[in-house]
Amino acid sequence: MRLTCPLCGARDRREFTYYGAEDYLNRPAPDAPPQAWDDYLHNRDNPAGVTRDLWYHDMGCSSWLLVTRNTVTHEILAVEAVADRKGGAA
Amino acid sequence: MRYSGLRVITEGLFGNKGWKPAWRDPAPKAEYDAIIIGGGGHGLSTAYYLAKNHGMTNIAVLEKGYLGSGNIGRNTTIVRANYFLPGNSEFYSHSMKLWEGLELDLNYNVMHSQRGLINLFHSDGQRDAFVRRGNSMINQGDDAILLDREGVREMLPYLDFEQTRFPIYGGLYHPRGGTARHDAVAWGYARGADRRGVDLIQNCEVTGIDIEGGRVTGVQTTRGAIKAKKVGMVVAGRSSQVAAMAGMRLPIESHILQAFVTEGLKPVIDHVVSFGMGHFYISQSDKGGLVFGGDLDFYASYASRGNLPMVEHVMEAGMTLMPMIGRAKVLRSWGGIMDMSPDGSPIIDKTHIDGLFVDCGWNYGGFKAVPASGFCMAHLMATGESHPVAARFTLNRFATGHILDEEGTGSQHNLH
Numbered sequence: 001m002r003l004t005c006p007l008c009g010a011r012d013r014r015e016f017t018y019y020g021a022e023d024y025l026n027r028p029a030p031d032a033p034p035q036a037w038d039d040y041l042h043n044r045d046n047p048a049g050v051t052r053d054l055w056y057h058d059m060g061c062s063s064w065l066l067v068t069r070n071t072v073t074h075e076i077l078a079v080e081a082v083a084d085r086k087g088g089a090a
Numbered sequence: 091m092r093y094s095g096l097r098v099i100t101e102g103l104f105g106n107k108g109w110k111p112a113w114r115d116p117a118p119k120a121e122y123d124a125i126i127i128g129g130g131g132h133g134l135s136t137a138y139y140l141a142k143n144h145g146m147t148n149i150a151v152l153e154k155g156y157l158g159s160g161n162i163g164r165n166t167t168i169v170r171a172n173y174f175l176p177g178n179s180e181f182y183s184h185s186m187k188l189w190e191g192l193e194l195d196l197n198y199n200v201m202h203s204q205r206g207l208i209n210l211f212h213s214d215g216q217r218d219a220f221v222r223r224g225n226s227m228i229n230q231g232d233d234a235i236l237l238d239r240e241g242v243r244e245m246l247p248y249l250d251f252e253q254t255r256f257p258i259y260g261g262l263y264h265p266r267g268g269t270a271r272h273d274a275v276a277w278g279y280a281r282g283a284d285r286r287g288v289d290l291i292q293n294c295e296v297t298g299i300d301i302e303g304g305r306v307t308g309v310q311t312t313r314g315a316i317k318a319k320k321v322g323m324v325v326a327g328r329s330s331q332v333a334a335m336a337g338m339r340l341p342i343e344s345h346i347l348q349a350f351v352t353e354g355l356k357p358v359i360d361h362v363v364s365f366g367m368g369h370f371y372i373s374q375s376d377k378g379g380l381v382f383g384g385d386l387d388f389y390a391s392y393a394s395r396g397n398l399p400m401v402e403h404v405m406e407a408g409m410t411l412m413p414m415i416g417r418a419k420v421l422r423s424w425g426g427i428m429d430m431s432p433d434g435s436p437i438i439d440k441t442h443i444d445g446l447f448v449d450c451g452w453n454y455g456g457f458k459a460v461p462a463s464g465f466c467m468a469h470l471m472a473t474g475e476s477h478p479v480a481a482r483f484t485l486n487r488f489a490t491g492h493i494l495d496e497e498g499t500g501s502q503h504n505l506h
Contacts, residue, residue, distance in 0.1 A: 001397055014399050018389035020504055021343070038489040042341040042432050042501070046330035048392040055389075071344070071392045 001074055006081045007061045015059035021045070022052040022066065025082065048072055054082070093197055112277060113157075113284035118291050121317035122150045124471055125309055126324055127296050127332055129153025131162035131272075132449055132456065133324035134279035134290075135464025136471070138196075141286035143465070144472035149288050150318075152311060154295040158276030160327050161426045161456060166349050166371065166383045168362055169458045170207050170267035171232045174223045177482035177494045178435060179230045184479045185462030186232065186266060192461060198278030200270050201376060207267025207362040208237070208246065210411075212256050216366055220262040227264070235263040246363060248414050256367040256410060267362060269373050275460055299335040299446070306336075306445040322447040322471050327427040329450035336443055340450065341432055341488050343503035346387045346425040347454045348396035350404065352418040354378030363411075370407035372415075380418060382408060386428065386454065388504060396425040428454050434506035435494035438466050439476070439485040447471050448485065453506060 001013040021044050028036040045051075048071055055065045066085065068078040091097075091110050101108050124140060126133045129151045140146040153159070171186035173179045193200055211217045224234035238260045243251060251258055284290055291313070298310035299321065308317035325332045333340045355378050364371040372382035384404035387396045401423065409416050431437060431451035436459065438449045449467040452459060466480035476483075487493055488501060499505040 012399075013397055018504055020502065021390070034489060039339070042488040043339040044330065044341070044343050044503070045334075045339060046343050046390065048328075048331060048344070051390060053390060071390055074391065074393050074397075 001076070003055060003065065003067060003076060004079050005057050005060055005063065005065065006079060006084070007063055008057065011057070011060055015057060016055045016065075017058050019054040019056055022054065024054055025066070050077065112281040113290055116289045116291065118150060118152075118294060118311070118313050118316050119289065121308070122148055122289070123318065124149040124320040124322065125316060125318040126151045126322045127309065128323070128325035129157045129280070129290060129292065130160040130324070130326070131158070131276050131279070131460040132326065132452070132463045132467070133322075134158070134276055134283060135460050136322060136324055136449065136467040137283040137288045137290075137464075138279045138286070139465045139468035140472060141283055141288050143468060146472055147287035150316070151283070151288060151290050152294045152296055152309070152316070153290070153292045156292050157280050157290060158273055162272055162276045162460070164349070164424050164426060165272050165457045166373070166381050167269040167272045167375075167457060168207070168267070168371065168373065169202065169270050170264055170362075171230075171458075172207065172209070172223065172227055172234065172262070172264050172267065173496060174226045175494055175496055178496055179226060180479045181462055181466070181483070182458065183230045183232050184465070185459055188461035188465060189270065189458075190266075192278070196278040196282045198274065198281060200274040200278050202268065202270040203376075204266050204268040205361050205373075207264040207364070208242065208261040209264075209364045209366060210242065210249075210261045211259050211366045213259065217259055224262050233265050235265065237261045237263050245361065248358070248412055250411065250413055253410070269362060269375075271376070272457060279460075279464070296332065296335070299332075301336060301443055301446075304444055306443055320445045320447070320471055322449060322467060324449045324467065326429040326450050326452045326456055329429050329448070333448065333450075336441065336446055338441060340448070341437075341485075342429045342451055343390050344392055345389070345428050345430045345503075346391045346393060346396050347383065347385075347428050348387065348400055348404070348423055348425045349381065349383035350420050350423045351375070352380040352415070353421050355380065355418060358414070365407055365411045368403065368407035368410070370404060370411060372408065372412075379421065380415060386430075387425070391425075392427055394425050394427060396423075428452070430503050430506060432488050432501040432503055433493040433495040434497060434499075436463070436483050437485050438463065438470060438480045438483040440470070440474070441485065
């Protein structure tokens with residue numbers, strides 16, 4: 001599997017570290033109830049199909065990437081830098 | 091039909107015409123006392139112990155495909171009770187005791203072989219960690235023997251002892267560890283449940299879970315609606331999809347674990363051996379194939395196949411440990427879908443919906459747990475109370491902080 005890093009181009013899967021689901025970008029407010037923090041940290045949709053998750057290009061440009069891909073076919077649909085999203089880095 | 095040596099001889103004399111199917115193929119009834127979703131190892135053992143221990147025989151197992159078609163049908167078949175943490179230790183100890191009586195209990199040959207498990211260590215620090223683990227196992231009443239380098243050499247002379255990169259300091263020997271024939275475990279439980287009256291319904295996919303006023307009332311399936319006041323979801327690998335039918339989001343992320351089998355060889359590896367400097371474990375099946383595996387691919391996937399970097403890593407680890415296997419040809423490899431929980435430990439618990447129970451999150455260690463998982467899930471479904479050896483496998487432990495992190499790496503899906 002290869003991911004196309006917006007900065008570095010298409011690179012081998014070995015260059016990246018997987019972090020987890022997109023949920024990690026939606027950090028609750030510090031005073032949010034415990035249920036919101038539990039959902040943020042632990043509970044997942046975990047779809048069999050299209051998902052969006054966070055990858056770190058640790059052997060490349062050190063960017064955090066938001067990858068849209070299919071968990072059943074391993075097809076990569078889109079890769080964007082988290083820092084380029086509206087609101088900047090989470 | 092009871093199986094025995096005499097029966098084999100008698101059938102052999104009369105052309106093997108008397109054998110009957112090991113279980114019926116019933117049509118689903120309109121209502122059961124309890125339904126188990128999932129006809130894999132854990133689901134079938136849950137059904138068996140519900141019938142045997144709790145007298146619940148008006149129950150059904152609903153299986154989307156054929157019995158034992160998931161991870162019980164392809165795994166590395168290791169049976170062990172070498173856990174460290176209270177909460178895990180007593181559970182796997184209980185499972186080991188069930189394994190040891192399983193063939194007599196089921197009247198079925200599951201080819202359980204207590205050939206011994208040796209976890210190698212390669213540094214002083216790792217030795218200390220294994221001493222602690224061994225003491226924990228002994229405190230639990232199980233067996234653990236610390237082997238020094240010469241002790242390992244005596245048992246496993248084929249390892250590469252001469253290398254300086256990953257020197258072998260010794261191993262933790264667990265004599266009661268070993269392997270079992272994975273399919274036979276599913277078939278044995280299926281037959282045992284069927285003989286006690288449980289309906290095993292195959293090609294029956296659950297498409298909805300009916301809930302009224304916070305209580306489960308039944309399920310919708312591809313073979314019609316079926317009512318039941320108790321429903322157990324025992325579908326590791328697809329837990330998130332089934333729980334979503336009940337409006338639940340589980341603390342589960344699905345990952346791929348690859349494993350490999352070589353061509354059949356003469357007996358060469360007599361134990362289960364694991365390498366402490368890279369995730370690699372190996373045993374030899376009774377057919378002669380070397381069965382081995384390594385780490386997860388480490389990202390969420392349902393693809394049932396893995397990536398080449400992990401193939402390379404596993405082969406490298408194997409060659410580092412025992413160069414002799416380099417001439418063997420790998421016949422096949424596969425990727426199993428693992429329910430990864432944040433702390434790497436399973437869940438056997440009620441849900442917030444009355445009558446709906448969940449058994450999931452077996453990570454990459456579900457096979458050895460099959461007997462105790464079913465035993466404890468049956469206890470929970472029948473009595474409404476957790477069995478003492480599975481009392482810490484709660485669904486809300488991540489929220490409350492009572493995690494069971496055997497590896498001590500953190501409560502996060504991608505770390506186990």
